Amino acid sequence: MGKISDSFKEQLREKGYKLTVQRQAVLDVISEHEGEHMSSEEIYENVKKTYPDIGLATVYRTLILLNQLGLIYKIDFDDGRSRYELNREKEDHRHHHLICTECGLVEEVEEDLLESLENQIFENKGFIVKDHKVKFYGICKKCGESMKSEK
Amino acid sequence: MGKISDSFKEQLREKGYKLTVQRQAVLDVISEHEGEHMSSEEIYENVKKTYPDIGLATVYRTLILLNQLGLIYKIDFDDGRSRYELNREKEDHRHHHLICTECGLVEEVEEDLLESLENQIFENKGFIVKDHKVKFYGICKKCGESMKSEK
């Protein structure tokens, strides 16, 4: 709770925003559910456990704010709702997501390996890459195995 | 018009779907606007020029169908609406998109270069990659230059 809250506090002050219980609570919930890719609604439901009076609109507004501050990332798994995950600052690059088209499982890949592509993009197009979003679609290990054994 | 229509016709017949003027018209519009990443609404407006009676719902239904058949790709540029582009079958791999965070320009990169990453993903996770969606965010050439000259 310590480190995140402190830099959060600073960042808010810097931009003239206020530190409210609600904003803390939302950030806390996302922190406590690392790797879960929660939707706005799920975050809302979870925050209500410790802060029952929070409104859904506040959650939405807070998510926009946290995303702007770079504390969280918005991700989209094509299911019609936005999901969020904590920005783990230890990582120098963003991780990628593997989405199984059979069972819907979402895994993460820590390897980045996009540096040479990004350099090439700069050489060829003069485009300076600052960030990327990468999704791989395919068959996860489990589904691949059960497909094999079914034959 | 020839090649696309023919394989389109075949694919529809194969799955028991019918070839209608509306479906043709939607596919034609997308074909005639390569590289434009049109939204459903934009496609609808364009189709109306040659087929004024078409309904928006039909366009939506057709886009879903064409996407399922693999004739078009759905892309998402985080502006709250889905966009579509023709699947250029000549390419053995899908291209990537560069999105300028300054001016909103969307460029394409033909280079793929994800094969080694995809192989590594299979080695490490047993996940078989079938497809990917890759977006790079950053500063396009023009914006980079005008930022430099402003200093």
Add this chain to the structure above:
DNA sequence: ATTCATGCAAATCGTTTGCAACCCA
């Protein structure tokens, strides 16, 4: 005290769906 943030409900907006009329195969 001032300014920003909240909660509520209503409004938005892209997309989907039910249904009767319609048209391709």
Add this chain to the structure above:
DNA sequence: TGGGTTGCAAACGATTTGCATGAAT
């Protein structure tokens, strides 16, 4: 003919917004 298709309008669901109240600095 008959089942897939269409157009229309209504329904949906996620997200946004207006506004009066409440809280943080």
